[in-house]
Amino acid sequence: MKLEVNLAGLSLKNPFTVASGTFASGKEYADLWSNLDKRDRPLCHASLSLLGAITTKGVSLNPWPGNEGIRITETASGMLNSIGLQNPGVEEFCAKDLPWLATQDVPVIVNVAGHSTEEYVAVIQRLEQERTVSAFEINISCPNVDCGGISFGVDPKAASQVTQACRSATKRPLIIKLTPNVTDITTIARACEAAGADALSLINTVAGMAIDAKSRKPVFSRKVAGLSGPAIKPIALYAVHRVFNAVDIPLIGMGGIASAEDAVEFLLAGATAIALGSHNFTDPLAVPHILKDFMHWCEQEGIKDVSELIGGLQ
Amino acid sequence: MTLELACDSALAALVEDTTVYANKRLTGDLWKLVLRSPRIAPLVQPGQFVHVGFDDTSRHILRRPLSVHDVFCVEGDDALHLSLLYQVVGKGTAFLTNCSRGDRLNLLGPLGNGWHLPKDARCILLVGGGVGWAPLHLLANTAQSQDAEVHALIGARTASYYTTLVLDKGDGPFCHDDKPPVIASGDSLDKPPVIASEAPEGCEAWQSTAAVRDQEASHSATVFFHPATDDGSLGHHGFNTDLLESLLATYRFDYIATCGPEPMQRIVAEKARQHGIACEVSLERRMACGLGACLSCVVETTDGKKRACIDGPVFDAREVCW
Ligand SMILES: Cc1cc2nc3c(=O)[nH]c(=O)nc-3n(C[C@H](O)[C@H](O)[C@H](O)COP(=O)(O)OP(=O)(O)OC[C@H]3O[C@@H](n4cnc5c(N)ncnc54)[C@H](O)[C@@H]3O)c2cc1C
Ligand SMILES: Cc1cc2nc3c(=O)[nH]c(=O)nc-3n(C[C@H](O)[C@H](O)[C@H](O)COP(=O)(O)O)c2cc1C
Ligand code: FES
Numbered sequence: 001m002k003l004e005v006n007l008a009g010l011s012l013k014n015p016f017t018v019a020s021g022t023f024a025s026g027k028e029y030a031d032l033w034s035n036l037d038k039r040d041r042p043l044c045h046a047s048l049s050l051l052g053a054i055t056t057k058g059v060s061l062n063p064w065p066g067n068e069g070i071r072i073t074e075t076a077s078g079m080l081n082s083i084g085l086q087n088p089g090v091e092e093f094c095a096k097d098l099p100w101l102a103t104q105d106v107p108v109i110v111n112v113a114g115h116s117t118e119e120y121v122a123v124i125q126r127l128e129q130e131r132t133v134s135a136f137e138i139n140i141s142c143p144n145v146d147c148g149g150i151s152f153g154v155d156p157k158a159a160s161q162v163t164q165a166c167r168s169a170t171k172r173p174l175i176i177k178l179t180p181n182v183t184d185i186t187t188i189a190r191a192c193e194a195a196g197a198d199a200l201s202l203i204n205t206v207a208g209m210a211i212d213a214k215s216r217k218p219v220f221s222r223k224v225a226g227l228s229g230p231a232i233k234p235i236a237l238y239a240v241h242r243v244f245n246a247v248d249i250p251l252i253g254m255g256g257i258a259s260a261e262d263a264v265e266f267l268l269a270g271a272t273a274i275a276l277g278s279h280n281f282t283d284p285l286a287v288p289h290i291l292k293d294f295m296h297w298c299e300q301e302g303i304k305d306v307s308e309l310i311g312g313l314q
Numbered sequence: 315m316t317l318e319l320a321c322d323s324a325l326a327a328l329v330e331d332t333t334v335y336a337n338k339r340l341t342g343d344l345w346k347l348v349l350r351s352p353r354i355a356p357l358v359q360p361g362q363f364v365h366v367g368f369d370d371t372s373r374h375i376l377r378r379p380l381s382v383h384d385v386f387c388v389e390g391d392d393a394l395h396l397s398l399l400y401q402v403v404g405k406g407t408a409f410l411t412n413c414s415r416g417d418r419l420n421l422l423g424p425l426g427n428g429w430h431l432p433k434d435a436r437c438i439l440l441v442g443g444g445v446g447w448a449p450l451h452l453l454a455n456t457a458q459s460q461d462a463e464v465h466a467l468i469g470a471r472t473a474s475y476y477t478t479l480v481l482d483k484g485d486g487p488f489c490h491d492d493k494p495p496v497i498a499s500g501d502s503l504d505k506p507p508v509i510a511s512e513a514p515e516g517c518e519a520w521q522s523t524a525a526v527r528d529q530e531a532s533h534s535a536t537v538f539f540h541p542a543t544d545d546g547s548l549g550h551h552g553f554n555t556d557l558l559e560s561l562l563a564t565y566r567f568d569y570i571a572t573c574g575p576e577p578m579q580r581i582v583a584e585k586a587r588q589h590g591i592a593c594e595v596s597l598e599r600r601m602a603c604g605l606g607a608c609l610s611c612v613v614e615t616t617d618g619k620k621r622a623c624i625d626g627p628v629f630d631a632r633e634v635c636w
Contacts, residue, residue, distance in 0.1 A: 029607065073600070
């Protein structure tokens with residue numbers, strides 16, 4: 001069975017990656033996987049190289065402290081987060097994470113965060129010096145920071161402008177990550193495609209809020225937080241389906257994937273690759289588990305090449 | 315005194331499908347869960363926790379962090395078991411009360427950086443607020459095996475909450491050993507045992523079951539309990555921290571560990587600082603991954619933001635920006 005897919009020139013040994021911010025740079029999970037007894041390992045060598053690609057936590061030019069106060073809460077079939085893109089900045093990322101990632105035999109998609117177009121570009125320029133970086137995923141869709149982030153993702157002009165600036169800074173695959181918090185996601189998708197994006201990731205979290213009835217206060221310091229997990233899967237599927245019909249570039253689908261069948265549904269809707277996000281929290285062995293189930297599913301359904309599934313909605 | 319690593323705390327976490335051995339209400343909303351855990355239980359260091367997964371993930375997608383209260387064998391089974399003490403406060407802990415013997419529960423653990431009891435500690439104080447006693451219990455055992463004199467200042471709502479919490483007097487199959495808990499005489503201690511005056515008869519000083527089990531530890535190490543209850547039904551009527559000053563004046567503690575409500579821990583940390591005593595606190599934060607990857611659980615420290623799940627939950631009290 002052929003699992004390999006081609007994502008904008010990036011060859012992935014299977015369609016699975018992880019959703020930015022749920023997996024850091026993967027070391028914590030790799031450590032856990034390596035502690036598994038042989039008999040418990042869903043696949044014989046559970047290491048990061050199981051993945052088609054790893055997608056890192058958002059990296060910004062300077063260190064970002066993230067948000068104050070409570071950062072997560074559980075919701076019905078989902079969770080809200082308000083992490084606020086806490087990260088130590090691109091220099092530390094290059095010094096600490098990339099050397100380790102270089103040993104992992106897996107393509108590295110670096111998720112890039114910024115407050116301004118210049119900041120996105122500066123991060124890319126710094127990472128251009130690093131061979132380990134296989135592709136960039138530009139986060140113009142995070143609801144959890146005040147300036148930058150989602151403000152670029154809700155306006156086709158701003159989205160196009162950031163994409164164009166990033167495009168001129170790199171020849172490596174450029175993936176733009178979209179928000180569902182817009183009236184028409186296909187408008188933004190087309191704008192990014194026209195500005196030179198090689199692929200699109202969707203969806204980022206859905207804006208939401210939580211209130212503590214007793215204290216009559218919002219749970220999160222910024223009020224708004226990002227909803228993820230199975231609760232958003234239908235929203236994500238529909239977004240992937242619509243964008244697939246609107247653009248010609250490949251898509252990375254994500255949002256509530258928690259089983260092999262979920263992954264198949266995203267492929268059918270038009271995703272070339274899929275990312276596991278919040279489900280890593282529920283099952284820290286989600287990647288090896290779902291990959292194994294996915295292969296089993298394909299075998300049972302007589303799938304010879306996963307590409308058959310992509311956009312295969314009847 | 316410097317804080318030394320009592321254990322090697324490199325990530326040695328596993329995922330294990332444990333089997334529920336018992337799940338019982340101790341009193342009010344305090345429950346105790348005993349899990350057969352042949353793989354995680356042997357790795358647990360005092361102060362570490364497990365991340366408990368639920369099998370109804372269509373509703374609960376996040377695990378719940380709970381401290382390991384004790385590790386022991388049950389009769390007729392060589393496999394180690396671990397116990398969790400939990401307070402029902404919301405949906406997840408309410409869901410846990412439905413577990414019954416034979417059910418499967420998926421654990422991720424042991425997680426976190428536990429207590430760093432100095433190897434040369436002679437006399438230590440444990441300050442627990444309510445279910446915050448859970449991670450202190452194993453520490454008491456470790457301290458005893460190091461021949462340290464252990465004092466426990468426990469705050470609880472009522473006398474019955476206190477006795478079930480500390481003395482494990484729940485009427486379930488919870489007897490860890492074939493031998494019942496022993497009330498130590500304290501004969502072989504350098505100092506004559508000082509019994510907390512308010513303690514109920516028969517419960518003042520209690521030798522942990524672990525010490526009983528450990529033949530080497532036949533030195534009758536004791537835990538001296540100093541209870542405080544909200545309703546005054548046992549010991550001091552009020553906060554346990556009201557008793558801190560007099561305890562610090564009476565004993566020469568060389569290490570203090572505390573877990574419970576953060577305002578309580580903060581008072582303990584401040585008093586320890588004033589008296590120049592090494593102090594560790596165990597902090598609670600909401601956690602998603604439990605592994606250090608998601609940054610849900612950060613704690614503000616003098617060294618920037620740290621993750622409670624992996625850099626903690628136990629922190630040097632001086633390091634925490636309250
Ligand atoms: C390291 C650690 C050890 C702990 N040990 C114990 C223990 O031994 N016994 C015990 O009774 N409790 C312990 N707690 C607290 C316990 O995790 C929470 O009470 C529990 O998660 C509440 O879940 P819920 O679904 O019932 O509450 P809800 O309020 O419905 O939970 C909603 C969300 O908030 C999180 N949450 C709510 N309160 C807390 C809290 N105080 N700390 C962390 N997360 C919280 C939940 O995990 C969940 O994700 C510990 C917490 C931590 C971080
Ligand atoms: C805790 C957390 C942190 C996240 N951090 C980032 C981030 O740094 N950059 C980003 O582009 N998306 C981030 N996301 C969004 C996810 O990558 C993903 O788009 C979203 O969670 C939907 O997928 P899921 O439902 O499978 O989690 C984060 C999500 C969560 C839950
Ligand atoms: S819970 Fe994810 S970093 Fe601590």
